[in-house]
Amino acid sequence: MTEEEYLALYEKHQAGTATPAEQARFDAYLGAADLPDLPWNEAEHGDEAATQAAIYQRLRQSGVSAPARRRRTPWAALLAFVVLLVAGGYWGWQHRVAPAVAQRPALPTTPKALRPGHNQALLTLADGRTVLLDQAHLGLLAQQGGSQVQKTADGQLRYAASTAAGALLYNTIATPRGGQYQLTLPDGSQVWLNAASSLRFPVAFTGAERRVELTGEAYFEVAKDARHPFKVTARGAEVAVLGTHFNVQAYDDEPALAATLLEGAVRLSQGAQQALLRPGQQARCWPQKPLQVREVDVQHAVAWKNGYFVFNDEPIEAIMRQVARWYDVDVQYQGTLTNKDFNGKISRYKDAADVLRVLELTGAVHFTTQGRRITVQP
Known part of the structure; x- marks a missing residue:
């Protein structure tokens, strides 16, 4: 019996709605x-x-x-x-x-x-106007330079190029405590933003690199483009990639920044220190301390994106944060x-x-x- 099947049976057992056959299966599983x-x-x-x-x-x-x-x-x-x-x-x-x-x-x-958090975020446009994304209508929200800002049918934020890029403009998406949100950047890269986090990004990537600024935590699936490296800056560090899947946790109330690689390759830099990560590795960096690279369970690092709290040998203070x-x-x-x-x-x-x-x-x-x-x- 899978965990999902067991939990479904248990919920019916507790609610008193299990059929005789379901109750017998539940009892047999416990007994065995x-x-x-x-x-x-x-x-x-x-x-x-x-x-x-x-x-x-x-x-x-x-x-x-x-x-x-x-x-x-x-x-x-x-x-x-x-x-x-x-x-x-x-x-x-x-x-x-x-x-x-x-x-x-x-x-x-x-x-x-x-109650648990849900999809909610505030989008700040280049001219200072703001949009509450969880309350916004579906479809076109704004025109930013050469990109259309859209809210898709599944509630995500999407930037789509509509005309040639003009002046360099920046937008910022921010989630409150109790919020999360998913967006697609102008290059097709996807970002999952965790609670109490923000991402500042250009409405079109026009230079030699694709650079975004993160506070808090986000999971990235970066569109491949060997000529234009994708860079994330957070807490004085930089994560540089070409096309990859990785998670960055950079909350100010956490003791260290943590970058975890699931696929591809990334380079983490902090001052004069650098570390090249392979899939399954995590780099942690602290102010005034050497970078640390270690093998980790990557599913632990992205459990939040998949809807779970997962803790491995963690103190109660880390859990409560x-x-x-x-x-x-x-x-x-x-x-x-x-x-x-x-x-x-x-x-x-x-x-x-x-x-x-x-x-x-x-x-x-x-x-x-x-x-x-x-x-x-x-």
């Missing part, structure tokens, strides 16, 4: 689940039976159906199974929960008022937080309450929400 038999370190994690009992109690308090206990199930495998059931995704904690989880109070109820940008919320911290790293995957189109609820099931953190402010506590 083959969870790995991982060792339990009692000295590090405390009594196994007591910890499992606390987890089952936490599940009951959260209204989540737990799998039948057909055999002794180690905690790490149980957690991997349990979190798959929650919020249409899966989450895990890199280290097992400490015994103190048994003394934790019941999970607070998080209001389901913080993404939550803040996508749900347009403010985040504050109280107490001494866990220094454990989190791993997991969940749809970006779930309410914030679902994401927080799954994180709380690890026992490592919990949250209180007031309006658009989320407080993170140990």
Whole structure:
């Protein structure tokens, strides 16, 4: 059974709308689940039976159906199974929960008022006029130099050459927190813009190079043109390509700029430093520190474009920066937080309450929400 089939069955099971055949298939899948038999370190994690009992109690308090206990199930495998059931995704904690989880109070109820982001952006034209793209009509929005600015039937922004290019004009598209947008540049290159990001670009590429300026994060699929390299500038760095697929994350509140290559080749430059990337590599650069190039899972870097949060060994602060940008919320911290790293995957189109609820099931953190402010506590 695929993950998508399982999640569809689970949603019907929880809603009470599963047919007898679907319910039987769901029950059979749970009963046949083959969870790995991982060792339990009692000295590090405390009594196994007591910890499992606390987890089952936490599940009951959260209204989540737990799998039948057909055999002794180690905690790490149980957690991997349990979190798959929650919020249409899966989450895990890199280290097992400490015994103190048994003394934790019941999970607070998080209001389901913080909806996920959606397609919205502000386009600023060369003369300063602005267009709210999510509210704009389909079809021709403006004439900018020799290019027509169009909103396509699927809601994307597209620049199409209509006459010979005239004076060099620039447009800027900006997404707010809780927004994202897709556009096609005058050369046919496609750009996916993440939340709280902006891209400044010419309405026609007429010089020896195709240069755009990025803040925030964007994924690029660049049209091939060997005579006119495509360059992205962000946070004092430059990514130069001929035709390729890559992601650039350059938020000011992130510790480093990260450029991840999926296809083709790119050169990242920062001051006197340079790095040539191959597919599957990511370059990270910090102010006053050497460039770092490493092999990465590229699907992690572009998960946001595909509609997911994916975290690989990330601290809660890094997770909450993404939550803040996508749900347009403010985040504050109280107490001494866990220094454990989190791993997991969940749809970006779930309410914030679902994401927080799954994180709380690890026992490592919990949250209180007031309006658009989320407080993170140990």
